[in-house]
Amino acid sequence: MGLVGSGVLVLGLVLATIGLYGMLRKPSIFEQLHAAGLVTGPGAILVLLASLASGRAEIATSAVLVIAFVLVTASLSTHAIALTAWRLRYTVPARGRDAAITAADGSPGTPMRVLLAHDGSPGAEVATALAASLHWPAGSVIRVIGATDGDVRPFADPGTPPDGDAEVPRSLATTVASVARTLERDGVVIDSVVRQGDPAAAIADEARAFGADLVVIGSRGLGPVRSMFAGSVAAATIDAAPCSVLVARTPAVGRLVLGADGTEAGEAAVDAVAQWPIFRDVVIDVLSVVTDGPGLGSPTADGGMQATTARVRQQRLADAVATRLATAGRRATAHVRDGDAASQIVGFTGERAADLIVLGTRQRTGLTRALLGSVGRTVLSTSGVSVLIVKPRS
C-alpha cells in the first residue's frame, strides 16, 4: 500500500514538473494553458489520490473532496483564461518600440492608428505597398492583421525553405510578420496579429479593439458582377468597420478626387483629407455632382430654374471645400459635374488620372441601402482606383 501510494505521489509530482517545464519553455499563452493543464489536472489529482495510502480516513475524505472540486474548477479556470486570451488575442510585441518613441524624423501631425489587413493575396500586396508609400505621422501605430477563414498555422516555422522552384504557400503568420518588417521605419510602431474567421468581421472587431482611425485593405478587383456572387471582403469590411476604410488598388497616391456632398459624412471626408498628414503632398480635385434626384430645390419650381439653383449650390459647396483645403495647406481645385453621382465620380477620376477617390459614407443600413444603393459601394465596384470611405467619428 505504501509502495503504491509513494508511486502515485511521485508520478503526480513528475507530471507537475513536466507541466511547469512546458510552461517555462513555451512563449504563447495558449501553449502554456496546455502545459498548465498537466499541473492543475493530473498532477494535483494524483498527489491527492495518494491520500488513500495515508491510512487515515479523515485525510482521505478531505482529499477526495478536494479532488472533486479540482476536477470541476481546473477546467473552468483554464477555460476562463483561454477565453480572455482569445478575446484579446495574442499579438506579436512591437519591434523597435523604444526607437520609435525617441525618433523625431517622422512626418508631423496627429499620430494615427492604422490597421493593415493582409490575406496573402496580390491585392493585399498592393495595400502593403500603398501603406508603405504614405507618410505616416510620427508616433503612428500600424498593426498588420492577417485575417482569413482558411487554415491558419500561427506557430509555423518561419525558417522553412521553399521546396525547389514550386511556390510553397507560406503560413499567413510568416507573411504577416514579413509584411510588418517591410513597413518598419523611424517614428512608426508596427505590430502584427493573426486571426481566423470571417475576414470582414475579424478586421472590424480588431479595428474596434485597436481603436483604429483607418483600415487599409486590398481588393481582388472582381468588378460589379463577379463581386456580387463572390462577395467582396473590402465591401463587407466597409460595412462592418467602425472607422474609415481605404481600399487599395494602386501602390501609391499622387492625385485624389474628393467627393463633396455637403452632408455630415461628406464633411468628415473633407476633414480627413485636410488633416491627415498622408495627403500632404497629394494633388486634390474636389468634385461636387449635381444630381436630379429628390431633395434638390422645390418640386413646384420651374425645372430649368431648379437645375440652375442646384448647380450654383453645388459650385459654392465645391469652392468652399477647396478653400478649406487650401487653408489647411493642400493643393485643391473645385469642379462640378451633372448626372449620377457614382458614374460621374468614376468618370471624372479617369479624366484627371487620379489614383484615389475619397468619399464620406452615410452609414445606411439594411433596407434603406438595399433600395437606395450606396454611392460609395457603386464607386468601389465600378472604379479601378483606390477608394477611401470616411466615416464620421461617433
Next chain:
Amino acid sequence: MIPDVVLVVAFGWAALLLVAGGLLLLRARDSQQRLLALDVLSTIVIVMLATLSYLNGVSYYIDAGLAVALLSFTATVVTARYIMRRGPDRRD
C-alpha cells in the same frame, strides 16, 4: 502508509516546483500569463499542503488546501473577466 522519507522528498520537490512557478510569474509578459502562473502556483500550494498533511497524519492541512482551491478558482475567474473587460495591456 507512505514512508516519511518519500513524503519529505516530495515536499521539497513541491517547494522547488513553487520556485519554478515563481519564475514563471516573473517571466510572464502580459496579464493573462500572470493569471495563469498564479493559478498554477495555487495548485502547487495545494499539493504542498496535501503532502504536509500525509507527513503529519492530520487532515486540517488538506482542509486549508480546499479553501485555497476555492479562493483561487473564484479569483481566477473574476480576474479573467476583469482583464477581458479592461482590454489588452497598454503597450504605449
